[in-house]
Every structure is written in structure tokens, then in C-alpha cells.
Amino acid sequence: MDAPSVIRTKRDRGELTDGQIDWVIDAYTRGEVADEQMSALAMAILLNGMNLREIGRWTDAMIRSGERMDFSALGVPTADKHSTGGVGDKITLPLAPLVAACGAAVPQLSGRGLGHTGGTLDKLESIPGWRALLSNDEMMTVLRDTGAVICAAGDGLAPADKKLYALRDVTGTVEAIPLIASSIMSKKIAEGTGALVLDVKVGSGAFMKNIADARELARTMVGLGTNAGVNTVALLTDMSVPLGLTAGNALEVRESVEVLAGGGPADVVELTLALAREMLDAAGVHGKDPADALRDGSAMDHWRRMIAAQGGNPDAALPVAKEQHQVVAASSGVLTELDAYAVGVCAWRLGAGRARKEDPVQAGAGVEIHAKPGATVTAGQPLLTLHTDTPERFDYAMEALAGGIRIAEPGTAFTPKPIVLDRIA
Ligand code: URA
Numbered sequence: 001m002d003a004p005s006v007i008r009t010k011r012d013r014g015e016l017t018d019g020q021i022d023w024v025i026d027a028y029t030r031g032e033v034a035d036e037q038m039s040a041l042a043m044a045i046l047l048n049g050m051n052l053r054e055i056g057r058w059t060d061a062m063i064r065s066g067e068r069m070d071f072s073a074l075g076v077p078t079a080d081k082h083s084t085g086g087v088g089d090k091i092t093l094p095l096a097p098l099v100a101a102c103g104a105a106v107p108q109l110s111g112r113g114l115g116h117t118g119g120t121l122d123k124l125e126s127i128p129g130w131r132a133l134l135s136n137d138e139m140m141t142v143l144r145d146t147g148a149v150i151c152a153a154g155d156g157l158a159p160a161d162k163k164l165y166a167l168r169d170v171t172g173t174v175e176a177i178p179l180i181a182s183s184i185m186s187k188k189i190a191e192g193t194g195a196l197v198l199d200v201k202v203g204s205g206a207f208m209k210n211i212a213d214a215r216e217l218a219r220t221m222v223g224l225g226t227n228a229g230v231n232t233v234a235l236l237t238d239m240s241v242p243l244g245l246t247a248g249n250a251l252e253v254r255e256s257v258e259v260l261a262g263g264g265p266a267d268v269v270e271l272t273l274a275l276a277r278e279m280l281d282a283a284g285v286h287g288k289d290p291a292d293a294l295r296d297g298s299a300m301d302h303w304r305r306m307i308a309a310q311g312g313n314p315d316a317a318l319p320v321a322k323e324q325h326q327v328v329a330a331s332s333g334v335l336t337e338l339d340a341y342a343v344g345v346c347a348w349r350l351g352a353g354r355a356r357k358e359d360p361v362q363a364g365a366g367v368e369i370h371a372k373p374g375a376t377v378t379a380g381q382p383l384l385t386l387h388t389d390t391p392e393r394f395d396y397a398m399e400a401l402a403g404g405i406r407i408a409e410p411g412t413a414f415t416p417k418p419i420v421l422d423r424i425a
Contacts, residue, residue, distance in 0.1 A: 003027070003037040010044035018057050025061035029160040038164065039171045046176035052223060055178045059224050062186035065160035069136065069192040071107055074144060077283035079104040080193040081275055082184055084217070085117035087205040087344035088242035088369075092120045092150060093256035094264075094272050094294075095279075097302035100147030101293040102276065104283040107143055109153040109191050113353045113361070116205070116344030118247065121152055122353075126250035126319055126363035130312030146305040158186045166357075177213065181220040188225070195231040195282035197275055198222070202421060203240030205340025211236065211421060218424045231282045236422040237271060241373055242343045244268040248352040248366010248387060250318040260300040267372075269294070271419050321350075321364030321387035325394050329377040333407045334414055336373055342404025343367050343384075349397040350388040362389050374414045377407060 001023040009016055016024075024041065027033040050058065071078050079099060083089055096106040110132075113119030121132040134142065134151045142149040155162070161183050168174045188196050200208065200218045208214035218234035225232025244265040246255045258264040259272060276290035293299040304314040329335075347353065351362035368385040371377050383405065386397055408414075 003033045003041070007037065007040045007044060010041060010048055013048045015051060016054050021054065021057045022061050025058065025065060025160050029065045029163065035167055038167055039173070042164070042168055042171060042173040042176070042179060045178055046173045050178040052220070055182055055220060056224060056227060058178070059182040059186045059189070062158050062160040062164075062182060063190045066158050066190060067156040068190050069107070069157070071105065071140070071143065071192055074105055076103075076105045077195065077285055078107055078193045079195040079197070079279035079283040080106060080108055080188065080191065081197045081199060081279060082188055083199040084184070084201050084207050086201040086239040086243060087117060087340040087347070088244045088247040088252065089118065089201070090123060090244065090246075090252035090256045091199070091268065091272055091275060093123065093253065094259040094268075094299065094303070095275055096148040096150055097260065097306055098272065098276050098290050098293055098299040099279050100302045100306070101298040102280055102288040102290055103285045104195075104280055105143055106148040106279075107139065107191060107193060108148065108150040109157070109187065110150055111152075112357075116341060116348050116353065118249065118252065118347070118353065120150060122361050123249045123252050124150060124312070126253055127307060127312040127314070128316040130307060131310050134310065142306065142309045146309050147302055148306050149310075150306070151310070153187060153191070158190050161186050175207070177217050177220060180207070181217060181224060185221050185224040185228075189228045189230060193230060195279060196225050197278045197282060198232065198234040199275060200234050200236050201239035202236055203238055203340060205242065205344050206239035215422065215424065222424050233278050233282050234424040235274065235278065235420050236424070238417045238419050238421055239340050240417065241338055242340050242369060243271065245369045245372075246366060247343055247347040247369075248350070248364070249361060250320070250363045251366045251368060251387065254318055257303070260294065260303050262294050267419055274420055319363040321362065322389045323387070323391040325386045325391070326382045327384040327386065327398065327401065329379055329381045329383050329407060331407050332378045333376070333410045334412045335371050335375045335377050335383070335405070336408045336412065336414055337404070337406035338369065338371075338373055339404035342401050343369070345400035346386065346397045349400055350386055350393055351390060364389060374416050376410070
């Protein structure tokens with residue numbers, strides 16, 4: 001087998017054989033296939049696609065490139081959630097302890113933010129002392145003791161994907177549905193969860209800008225999970241507006257704690273409960289209603305134990321940015337648009353996100369939202385508060401908001417989009 005012939009097959013719109021796929025993934029992981037050869041193949045896949053058999057085999061080959069985790073010794077059904085990423089998407093933080101409080105174990109391997117979408121690990125790292133890096137044994141101990149663990153994926157999990165994802169990031173080949181689906185699902189299947197709920201985001205702040213692409217991605221991932229014996233369901237959810245009232249690391253932790261305390265913004269609570277119910281159903285756990293676990297404090301108890309088990313102090317004050325700047329309404333009327341992508345880029349430019357994997361993030365940076373679409377606003381009223389430690393970023397961050405905020409005539413009718421747009425099982 002040789003790389004040029006595999007590349008030519010896909011370049012000429014052919015189907016890759018199982019043997020070609022197994023060979024190219026294994027040889028790339030070992031360094032025998034060069035980055036430039038894999039880049040050419042990834043571009044050929046982006047342009048010409050793969051059928052379901054090819055995607056399944058590609059996923060399986062990436063799983064076989066590393067270790068598989070196994071939580072069966074816990075003796076408790078396991079459920080995990082994966083979001084394709086959005087602005088203000090802090091849902092994993094309240095969701096993992098909430099589902100644990102309802103009786104399923106949640107082994108949640110999460111990532112860091114890149115670009116305008118935030119990363120769960122960056123958010124949790126704003127809690128003083130909290131550690132994202134755990135050994136497999138530590139992960140099992142936290143899961144056994146607290147019912148939920150959120151940590152970074154170890155180097156041994158789907159190493160082919162780690163290498164390929166970094167390559168796709170710099171070669172314009174991220175946005176290929178077969179490659180996104182196989183990348184996400186190889187990690188989730190290798191992680192060994194029994195049930196998986198996918199939150200596939202749709203809209204300006206998401207990877208998938210339209211519902212047709214999101215549906216195709218969701219169907220592909222649900223098919224891969226189901227074929228691998230993981231009970232998999234997908235919700236398609238709106239990401240045209242930021243979720244909740246905050247985008248930024250410590251700001252989102254604060255909002256998540258409000259949800260766990262029985263409060264928090266209605267959209268965050270609604271999506272957290274919808275995903276929790278799906279996770280519990282998929283895991284076959286039917287003891288407790290998640291809404292009760294938010295009300296009775298049991299989800300909060302699990303959160304506190306989970307944070308403490310990873311070195312964090314759940315009572316410590318969260319970092320606050322040194323400088324704030326308010327963005328006010330330019331006119332009076334009805335706020336009809338607060339674009340998720342614009343707010344995400346604004347938060348990123350304030351220092352909440354990173355441009356390169358090795359960049360640090362500011363824990364306190366981000367955007368606080370005072371009015372969501374549908375609100376009646378008056379000229380001069382604060383719409384957003386921008387937070388950063390480096391005030392020279394304010395002008396550049398505000399440029400990202402141009403065209404992203406729209407205020408219509410007073411009395412203009414406004415119908416909010418539902419949060420959950422579709423369900424695919
Ligand atoms: N997240 C992943 O893990 N992989 C992708 O390809 C895209 C998003």
C-alpha cells in the first residue's frame with residue numbers, strides 16, 4: 001500500500017477499501033504517511049465525501065489507533081454528552097453533576113476552546129485549584145466517588161484523531177462532515193460510555209450554519225454510535241443567539257452555579273434539562289426528575305464534590321477582569337438580533353479565547369449580556385458589559401459586534417426561535 005494511490009482513489013471520486021483506510025490511518029499515526037500526504041487526502045475527502053461504510057471504517061481505525069476505556073467495573077450505567085460547540089455553551093458544567101444526581105455516571109472528556117467557541121476545560125480552570133489533567137485511575141476514582149468527572153482526554157485516546165485534527169485545523173479541512181463525525185465519534189466510542197447524547201448546534205455561532213448540514217452530521221454520528229453499540233441520540237439546537245447571559249470562562253462558571261442553585265437564565269435551564277432527560281433515558285435510568293435535582297440541591301452537592309475531587313475550591317471567589325466597558329442601545333425599540341458569532345468573536349478578542357493552542361486565556365474576560373432578542377430597550381440602556389484585563393482590546397472587540405446587534409422600531413413583533421429544533425435517534 002502507498003499513500004499516493006490512496007490519495008488518487010479519493011481524488012478521482014473512488015471508494016476507499018477497508019484495507020486502504022486501515023493502512024493509511026495506522027501509517028499516519030506511526031509517521032510513515034507524511035502530513036502533506038494526509039492533508040491531500042483530507043482535502044480529497046472534503047471535496048468528494050465518503051459513504052457510510054467508509055466513515056464507519058475510518059472511525060473504527062482511529063479508535064484502534066489508541067486505547068479504549070472501560071467503565072463497566074463501576075456497575076452503574078454511564079452517559080455522556082457532546083456539543084459541537086457554541087457561544088455561551090456552558091451546559092456541560094451544570095449537566096454532568098445533574099445527571100450524576102439522578103443516578104447515571106458521567107465520564108465527560110472535554111476540550112479547550114479554539115476560535116470563537118469556548119472550551120469546557122478553560123471554563124473550569126477559572127476555579128482556583130481545579131485540575132483538568134487526570135490519569136485514567138484518577139478519572140475512575142473521581143467518577144466512582146462523585147458520579148461525574150470532567151477532564152481532558154489523555155494522549156492514549158484516539159491518537160490518530162489528535163494528529164489529524166491538528167492538521168485539519170491548519171489546512172482548511174475541518175468542515176468536512178465525514179471528518180467531523182469520525183473525529184468526534186472515535187473519541188466518544190473509545191471513551192467507553194454506554195449512552196451518548198449529541199448536542200448539534202445550528203446557526204451563526206456554530207460549525208453548522210444551516211439545519212440541513214446539521215441534520216446530516218447528526219444522522220452520521222448517531223449511525224456511527226449505534227453501530228458501535230453506544231445508545232446515541234442527537235438534539236439539534238439553536239446557536240443563532242448566545243446561550244444564557246454570559247460568554248467567557250469565569251463568567252460562565254458563575255452562571256452555571258446559578259443554574260445548579262435552582263436559578264439561572266431560562267434557555268440554559270431548558271437545554272440543561274432537555275439534555276439531562278435524554279441522557280438518563282438513553283442510559284435507562286428512570287429514578288429522579290432532573291428538575292427536582294436542581295430544586296432540592298442534590299445537583300449542587302454533586303457539583304461541589306466533583307470540583308473538590310479535582311483540586312478545586314467550590315467556595316473560592318472566581319476571577320474578575322480588571323476592566324469593564326458597557327455597550328449601550330443606539331436607539332429605542334425591540335432588540336431583534338444579538339448574533340452568536342459576533343458575541344463569540346467579541347469575547348474571544350477580549351481574551352476569553354485563544355488563537356493558537358498554546359495561547360493562555362484570561363479567566364475573567366468575556367461578555368455579559370443584559371438584553372436578549374425580544375426585549376424592549378431604550379436608547380442608552382446597557383446591552384452588554386465587556387470584561388478584560390487588557391483594556392487596549394476593547395476597540396477591536398467592539399468591532400466584532402458591528403452588524404450583530406439590531407434594534408427594530410418600538411412595537412415590532414418578535415417570535416423567538418425554539419431552543420431544541422429537532423431530535424434524531
Ligand atoms: N470537534 C472534534 O472533536 N472534531 C472535529 O472534527 C470537530 C469538532
